[in-house]
Amino acid sequence: MTGVTGVFALEARQLTKRYSQTVLAVDHLDLAVQKGEIFGLLGPNGAGKTTTGGMLTTRIVPTSGNAFIGGIDVVAHPAEAKREIGVVPQTNTLDRSLSVEQNLYFHGRYFGYSRNEAKTRASQLLEQFKLSERSSAPVAALSGGMAQRLMMARAVFHQPTVLILDEPTSGLDPQSRLAFWDVLRELHSSGQTVLLTTHYMEEADQLCERLAIMDHGRILAIGSPSELKSGIKSGSILTVEVSGEVLGLTEQLRKELKDSSVDSVTASANGMVIIGDEASKLISPVVRIAEASGHSVLNLKVEEPSLETVFISLTGRELRE
Amino acid sequence: MTMTATDRASIRAAHVSKWAYSKVIFALLSRDVAVLKKNLKFFLIRVIMQPLLFVFVFTYVFPKIGQGVGGSGAKASEFSTLLVAGVVGISIIFQAVQAVALPLVQEFGYTKEIEDRALAPVPIWGLALEKILSGAIQSLLAAIVVFPIVLLIPATPVHLHFDWPVLLTIVPLSAVLSGALGLTIGTLIPPNQVPLIFAIIVLPITFLGAVYYPWAALTPIEWLKIAVLINPLIYINEGLRAALTHGVPHMALGYVYLALVAFTLVLLVVSTKGLRRRIVS
Numbered sequence: 211m212t213g214v215t216g217v218f219a220l221e222a223r224q225l226t227k228r229y230s231q232t233v234l235a236v237d238h239l240d241l242a243v244q245k246g247e248i249f250g251l252l253g254p255n256g257a258g259k260t261t262t263g264g265m266l267t268t269r270i271v272p273t274s275g276n277a278f279i280g281g282i283d284v285v286a287h288p289a290e291a292k293r294e295i296g297v298v299p300q301t302n303t304l305d306r307s308l309s310v311e312q313n314l315y316f317h318g319r320y321f322g323y324s325r326n327e328a329k330t331r332a333s334q335l336l337e338q339f340k341l342s343e344r345s346s347a348p349v350a351a352l353s354g355g356m357a358q359r360l361m362m363a364r365a366v367f368h369q370p371t372v373l374i375l376d377e378p379t380s381g382l383d384p385q386s387r388l389a390f391w392d393v394l395r396e397l398h399s400s401g402q403t404v405l406l407t408t409h410y411m412e413e414a415d416q417l418c419e420r421l422a423i424m425d426h427g428r429i430l431a432i433g434s435p436s437e438l439k440s441g442i443k444s445g446s447i448l449t450v451e452v453s454g455e456v457l458g459l460t461e462q463l464r465k466e467l468k469d470s471s472v473d474s475v476t477a478s479a480n481g482m483v484i485i486g487d488e489a490s491k492l493i494s495p496v497v498r499i500a501e502a503s504g505h506s507v508l509n510l511k512v513e514e515p516s517l518e519t520v521f522i523s524l525t526g527r528e529l530r531e
Numbered sequence: 532m533t534m535t536a537t538d539r540a541s542i543r544a545a546h547v548s549k550w551a552y553s554k555v556i557f558a559l560l561s562r563d564v565a566v567l568k569k570n571l572k573f574f575l576i577r578v579i580m581q582p583l584l585f586v587f588v589f590t591y592v593f594p595k596i597g598q599g600v601g602g603s604g605a606k607a608s609e610f611s612t613l614l615v616a617g618v619v620g621i622s623i624i625f626q627a628v629q630a631v632a633l634p635l636v637q638e639f640g641y642t643k644e645i646e647d648r649a650l651a652p653v654p655i656w657g658l659a660l661e662k663i664l665s666g667a668i669q670s671l672l673a674a675i676v677v678f679p680i681v682l683l684i685p686a687t688p689v690h691l692h693f694d695w696p697v698l699l700t701i702v703p704l705s706a707v708l709s710g711a712l713g714l715t716i717g718t719l720i721p722p723n724q725v726p727l728i729f730a731i732i733v734l735p736i737t738f739l740g741a742v743y744y745p746w747a748a749l750t751p752i753e754w755l756k757i758a759v760l761i762n763p764l765i766y767i768n769e770g771l772r773a774a775l776t777h778g779v780p781h782m783a784l785g786y787v788y789l790a791l792v793a794f795t796l797v798l799l800v801v802s803t804k805g806l807r808r809r810i811v812s
Contacts, residue, residue, distance in 0.1 A: 269649070270812050289552070292652040303646040306637070307566045313647075316565070319558035320651035322551060364647075 218242045218278075219403040220249075220266065220372045225275035227261050227427075235261040237427035238275065243372065243405055248398050250418035251407040252517060254527075258427035259407035260300070263376045266405070267297050280371035293321065296365030296373045300380060302357050304349040304364075311336060311345040314363055321368035335363040339393070355386030362393060366402065373397065375406045379413060391417060411517040423521055430524045439515045447519045448489035451481040451509035452500050459503055466499055467492065476526040481509075485523050489513075555653040556661045563665040578626055578673040582618045583680055589743075590614060590685035611685035613779045616771035617742030618681045619674050623702070624709045624740075624764050625733065626673035631666035631713030636722045639809055649810050658810075659714060659803040666710030667703070674702060691775050697784065698774035704791045705767040711798035712763065718805030740764030745772060747780040766790040 222241040236258040243249040251259045264270035268288035277284040280294035318328030336342045339359040379387040422432045463475045471487040590611045638645040749756035772781040
């Protein structure tokens, strides 16, 4: 436990999880989340976000590396580390044998609250998360949004150092998602540190002060959403869908567009991704060159800088594939 | 020298862990008790039905209709008496297995409800111990509920001689063993194979567990007499016979205690490992 300064609420050093010779789920991840910060892990499904979350919440034992939460070594002292984290998992893990209120009350008891303290805090949280009216309902009777709020209330009950949310809005309707964002902002304004994993670019952009873009178990870029967006050298991205084999065409485009402020031309699943200063000015030359070499252009899209384009420029792939 | 946050955190961790685990385990147990209270009706039906029918048919109906299963007259009375230990023993082992193994199937199911408990600030062994104790408590309750049934229902008199020191050690030990057996089964059997619990574990354990006959009565089938020694229910029932009856043969108490302790220790280790494997990857 040497060298932990206590500045960070959460710190991962060279955190690695290897499942087999070929599957490296998380690859030497370095991460530091400051106190009071909402930090996002953004990446497509399978990027290693959930495995990272699993290691930070003691459910997955890292192959190598360390993680500290509130200064406590998660691998060496898992039971103590669990006091420092509040977890909202992807699935509904509420205790189905208990009522809404009992879910909070017993959570408090597990975390050392006396009977009276647990009762008081439970009713206060039911109020805060707008669940008072359902306090004696069985949890199976809750809607998705309500179950989500109850899991949030459970996670913050014991005032954890870090609140860890794994894809918290993936099963929610748009309205519940917006309501959930409000709840999160409120918690943030009260000083709660949050680590959020998501594959919704908009969620990361709206909520996170800083975020790390992950793919294939590695962090590709780290920074605030605006830093990341201004970090792409070029202004915009042109994605082109064409018929036929594209490798020759990308080579040809690279040559012919060399002088037109194009930063990169890469082949993608069914076409190409072209990054340049003003991609809209590239439309006609790209179409001309493609058609001249016997391809038909099937689809064409210009995107202004967003976290999506940051991801594309980093990986050559779209976030939601 | 100033203290860093890490020093403070490790001091706090060390201070917290020493006795806080038992508090967490107690809180988890109180959750199980709350659930049990809520479902008390169903618990009682589950506990009473099997022994009630069993005792009713074997020791009331059969003697009345002259069916020869338990013999007649003094023989029948002897059968009622030896059945007491068997029926209480079955209830102890069966209720603990049900109380621990079946809820685990839901908890390990697709929602991974187990995480609600797994995130409580206690090591995995603490969680395992809690589940075992919870099963043990429910099997003790089952034994207490069943006892009057086996005394009052038989048509022929039941002759009991209580050996309290033996009873008060055999019963709790059997209950803990059964809880650990329940946790072992619950962590070994995949959720979609629950009916297997009954087919390959519960039925052989009960039919070959010296319920309807004392172990010594197996002497004519020597290989079976030896083979059933891998069945923990044998020792529970033989121990209960020693604690409750005179004149019914039972295995020497030394062997009974030795086997019960050995089974309990092995199952504690196996079930804790099983739970760890299911929760941590």
